[in-house]
Amino acid sequence: MRLDKFICKSTELTRTEAKKVLKNGEVRVNGDVAKNAAMQVHENNTITIGGQALTARGSRYYILHKVVDSICSNVDEVYPSVLNFLEVDKAFDLHIAGRLDADTTGLVLITDDGRWSHNVISPKKQCQKTYRVWLRHEIPDENLVDLIAKFEQGLQLQGEDSLTRPAHLKRVATAELVDDECYKSEVLLTITEGKYHQVKRMFAAVGNRVVGLHREQIGEIMLGDLAPGEWRELTVEEIALFL
Structure with a gap:
């Protein structure tokens, strides 16, 4: 943990106030004066301000x-x-x-x-993250098996050197009329990585467009x-x- 963050977690000082006491030479780490706010400290370090030992509050x-x-x-x-x-x-x-x-x-x-x-x-860590995705275009029954296989095998995203990691796709609902011109399908997608705009880019790579995106689960933690x-x-x- 950064030293300035440790101080904030151990006192009522703000980050600005923590940097001020550091600059003034009031902080010691294992007996040595410490002025670098970005210094990495650990639970076994002895950290004091004005001779008073600090103990970090529990994480939240x-x-x-x-x-x-x-x-x-x-x-x-x-x-x-x-x-x-x-x-x-x-x-x-x-x-x-x-x-x-x-x-x-x-x-x-x-x-x-x-x-x-x-x-x-x-x-x-390959932590699984599950998203409920609403798509602009319908996924026809005859294309579903092939599309699921493509996501399992990995997709080539624009600007990326490697394929995406295997992802699990499940169709939840067939096309639904949204307005006079827009139809969509509802699917669940589980991925184990987090590239920039990854879900949107994955469906763009197979000729579809995400019109709604909602994360339901990370690992075993559910919304x-x-x-x-x-x-x-x-x-x-x-x-x-x-x-």
Whole structure:
């Protein structure tokens, strides 16, 4: 963990205030004065401010049902950050483990445990993520088996050197009339990686277009009946899944 983050997690100081005490030489790590805010520290380090030993508070873990037109960022931009929905102290000291686009809804995991979130998003962990996808064009019955096979074999995305990892596609509903000109199919897609706009690009690679995207599950953690904008703490069992 960064030293300035450790200080914030151990005191009531803001990140700016933490950097100030560091600059003033008030912080010691294992007896040595430390001024580098980005210095990496660990649980077995002895960290003091003015001679007083610091102990970091326990990590926090939340699940949130992201609404459309919100962003997975620690700052508000054109759209508000999803962290605004969390009614907890120092919400903006947390970070999002696995981001979603502004127009995508569904399951978001939020924490201040960097190692835990790494286990969620690292491609090496191959954590499964399931999305409900609404498509502009119908998937005809005669094309379904072939399309499922293509997703299992991996798709070549524009600008990528390698194929996508095997993905599981399941059609949920046949075409539904949306308006006078737009039809769509509803599918579930499970992937184990998180390339830029990956789901949208995968369907573009097979000649379709995503018109709605909703994440339902990450690993064994499911969104369940959380309403849009609602959140809760993860259970001990859910947290343990990525420790």
